[in-house]
Amino acid sequence: xxxxxxxxKIKPQLAQSRKINIRSYKVKAKEKAYLEDLNxxxxxxxxxxxSAGVDPSQKARxxxxxxxxxxxxxANSLYPxxxxxxxxxxxxxxxxxxxxxxxxxxxxxxxxxxQAHLRPxxxxxxxxLPGVKATYPLQACLFINxxxxxxxxxxxxxxEEGSDLQIITGCATAxxxxxxxxxxxxxxxxxxxxxxxxxxxxxWADEVxxxxxxxxxxxxxxVFLSNYICLxxxxxxxxxxxxxxxxxxxxxxxxxxxxAHPGSHLDVGSRVILKAExxxxxxxxxxxxxxxxxxxxxHLRGEVKGIKAHLECRGLMxxxxxxxxAIPELEATxxxxxxxxxxAVGKIARDEIEYLMSRGLSEGEAQAAIVRGFLxxxxxxxxxxxxxxxxxxxxxxxxxxx
Amino acid sequence: xxxxxNLTVSVSGKDVLSDINLEIKNxxxxxxxxxxxxxxxxxxxxxxGFSNYQIKKGDIIFxxxxxxxxxxxxxxxxxxxxxxxxxxxxxxIRLRQMVDLIKQDGxxxxxxxxxxxxSDFLNREVNLGFSGGEIKRCELLQLMASSPSLSLFDxxxxxxxxxxxxxxxxxxxxxxxxxxxxxxxxxTHTGYIFDYVKPDTGCILVGGKLHCIGDxxxxxxxxxxxxxxWCITCAGEKLSHSSHSPGK
Numbered sequence: 001x002x003x004x005x006x007x008x009k010i011k012p013q014l015a016q017s018r019k020i021n022i023r024s025y026k027v028k029a030k031e032k033a034y035l036e037d038l039n040x041x042x043x044x045x046x047x048x049x050x051s052a053g054v055d056p057s058q059k060a061r062x063x064x065x066x067x068x069x070x071x072x073x074x075a076n077s078l079y080p081x082x083x084x085x086x087x088x089x090x091x092x093x094x095x096x097x098x099x100x101x102x103x104x105x106x107x108x109x110x111x112x113x114x115q116a117h118l119r120p121x122x123x124x125x126x127x128x129l130p131g132v133k134a135t136y137p138l139q140a141c142l143f144i145n146x147x148x149x150x151x152x153x154x155x156x157x158x159x160e161e162g163s164d165l166q167i168i169t170g171c172a173t174a175x176x177x178x179x180x181x182x183x184x185x186x187x188x189x190x191x192x193x194x195x196x197x198x199x200x201x202x203x204w205a206d207e208v209x210x211x212x213x214x215x216x217x218x219x220x221x222x223v224f225l226s227n228y229i230c231l232x233x234x235x236x237x238x239x240x241x242x243x244x245x246x247x248x249x250x251x252x253x254x255x256x257x258x259x260a261h262p263g264s265h266l267d268v269g270s271r272v273i274l275k276a277e278x279x280x281x282x283x284x285x286x287x288x289x290x291x292x293x294x295x296x297x298x299h300l301r302g303e304v305k306g307i308k309a310h311l312e313c314r315g316l317m318x319x320x321x322x323x324x325x326a327i328p329e330l331e332a333t334x335x336x337x338x339x340x341x342x343x344a345v346g347k348i349a350r351d352e353i354e355y356l357m358s359r360g361l362s363e364g365e366a367q368a369a370i371v372r373g374f375l376x377x378x379x380x381x382x383x384x385x386x387x388x389x390x391x392x393x394x395x396x397x398x399x400x401x402x
Numbered sequence: 403x404x405x406x407x408n409l410t411v412s413v414s415g416k417d418v419l420s421d422i423n424l425e426i427k428n429x430x431x432x433x434x435x436x437x438x439x440x441x442x443x444x445x446x447x448x449x450x451g452f453s454n455y456q457i458k459k460g461d462i463i464f465x466x467x468x469x470x471x472x473x474x475x476x477x478x479x480x481x482x483x484x485x486x487x488x489x490x491x492x493x494x495i496r497l498r499q500m501v502d503l504i505k506q507d508g509x510x511x512x513x514x515x516x517x518x519x520x521s522d523f524l525n526r527e528v529n530l531g532f533s534g535g536e537i538k539r540c541e542l543l544q545l546m547a548s549s550p551s552l553s554l555f556d557x558x559x560x561x562x563x564x565x566x567x568x569x570x571x572x573x574x575x576x577x578x579x580x581x582x583x584x585x586x587x588x589x590t591h592t593g594y595i596f597d598y599v600k601p602d603t604g605c606i607l608v609g610g611k612l613h614c615i616g617d618x619x620x621x622x623x624x625x626x627x628x629x630x631x632w633c634i635t636c637a638g639e640k641l642s643h644s645s646h647s648p649g650k
Contacts, residue, residue: 351490352490354474355490355492356500356503357473357474357475358483358484358486359478359500359503359504359544360475360548361475361503361504362475365503366475369499373492373494373495373496373499374493374494376494
């Protein structure tokens with residue numbers, strides 16, 4: 001434990017992000033050819049994409065963006081009113097896009113945002129035009145195919161007024177990639193009365209380091225629903241996405257499902273700044289440590305009267321070693337706010353395991369069933385079809401995990 | 403089916419059962435009576451091998467096999483099932499998933515849930531916010547799904563209204579009648595369940611000791627008249643005597 005003089009509180013050693021040596025990664029990657037037909041990706045790439053929720057066959061999808069290393073491999077929209085392209089292309093096509101660049105995320109925030117600015121390697125631009133509501137989600141995949149490289153992407157997602165945009169985004173590596181650094185800037189803009197459902201699944205490799213930097217701005221009556229799932233090993237992941245609710249009645253919900261393998265270090269939080277009347281926020285995190293380290297952060301800040309927000313963090317220790325550190329924070333700058341939090345960290349109750357064993361399940365099966373139940377995605381409030389997709393993805397990951 | 407020999411069990415270092423001798427034959431239904439805290443639930447838990455219940459001495463023999471050293475799930479897979487009195491809540495696992503995990507071939511979850519008025523509960527997390535009657539029906543559904551040859555019922559009628567007792571009792575009876583070998587050990591305080599599941603024999607546990615074995619209805623009648631304490635007065639008598647009225 002370290003006593004932090006400035007903040008005046010005891011701060012465990014773990015609650016610090018791991019340092020990364022950016023220079024230890026290759027800045028250049030081989031250029032990959034554009035694929036008109038996504039089915040032509042290799043079998044290995046396909047398998048790893050699928051386990052991150054990205055389906056190269058594009059069944060039940062409204063469009064797809066795929067980037068491998070530093071190359072845009074595929075970008076197309078299958079639904080009128082949805083735009084799917086690389087951010088490089090979008091900046092050429094839409095002059096106004098400059099106004100959205102580094103607006104939600106501050107360029108100077110840290111060395112990673114600066115790196116993404118200095119050495120950009122594309123990223124995606126996804127946009128639903130006003131009032132457009134597609135049945136199927138868009139999918140985006142940021143893939144690391146070459147070992148030891150750095151991938152810096154900048155993504156912008158815009159749900160224009162009254163639109164309903166669903167996105168599945170999966171990040172994955174080729175099976176032979178061990179080491180890499182992914183820096184992803186994502187800026188979300190949810191306009192008046194729009195709804196954006198963003199579900200991100202990470203499927204990295206043992207030695208990959210990941211630094212997403214994300215922020216959303218939600219206008220009046222808009223809904224931003226952000227789901228994050230990370231069940232596979234990763235060396236270190238640190239992110240603290242933020243949503244600013246700037247219009248009356250805006251809503252943000254963050255759901256995170258994290259599984260830390262031995263050797264994985266996950267420092268993940270969600271932050272919502274409630275700046276407008278009647279705005280609502282909910283942050284839910286379910287974390288499991290099977291020997292890895294997890295810092296589960298959450299921060300709600302109420303700046304106007306009449307807002308309502310709740311933060312929930314539950315952690316489960318399933319191995320002798322490991323570490324879960326839940327840090328929920330509530331902050332109010334005015335009176336008349338309604339904010340609450342609940343946090344619980346523990347191991348699986350013995351009586352629950354024995355209850356399942358008395359029905360004939362082995363101890364391992366009982367434990368896996370309880371952990372699976374704990375990582376239940378129905379908390380995510382996804383549309384039915386999307387829920388099924390995500391569940392399938394998770395159950396395919398779980399086969400490897402448990 | 404089940405034979406218990408000189409069984410002494412302790413919980414946290416304290417004996418809760420001492421020198422229990424008991425035999426339940428194939429297809430038999432035995433009622434287990436006794437006041438609160440007498441060790442009835444402990445006996446069921448020890449038969450299934452729950453970790454808090456340490457066997458200090460004696461043997462549990464099921465279908466001719468000593469099961470003392472088997473894990474809970476191994477005992478369950480041999481054919482022992484328990485209807486818990488107060489089961490834990492299992493967050494995140496829905497009743498349907500639970501039944502699917504444990505059911506034997508040919509068990510139709512939907513139809514059986516319907517027959518126990520549990521159709522609306524299949525998508526709920528197991529025991530979360532369930533009422534007394536709902537818990538019993540949910541337990542029974544799981545027991546029916548796993549289809550044990552020895553069913554242990556821990557107070558199937560406690561905390562349940564009359565209507566639910568009738569439903570639970572009827573379904574218990576139906577389940578037990580499915581196979582000739584189906585055997586039951588039923589803990590009851592009130593004996594209401596006897597209206598639906600007719601026991602062949604009964605016994606009384608007081609203070610962790612088994613005191614009498616005989617006609618369950620007569621035992622119950624005697625207990626109602628004289629109280630459990632009376633049982634202790636015949637503690638020295640042999641367990642195998644068949645009748646139970648004082649003065650006989």
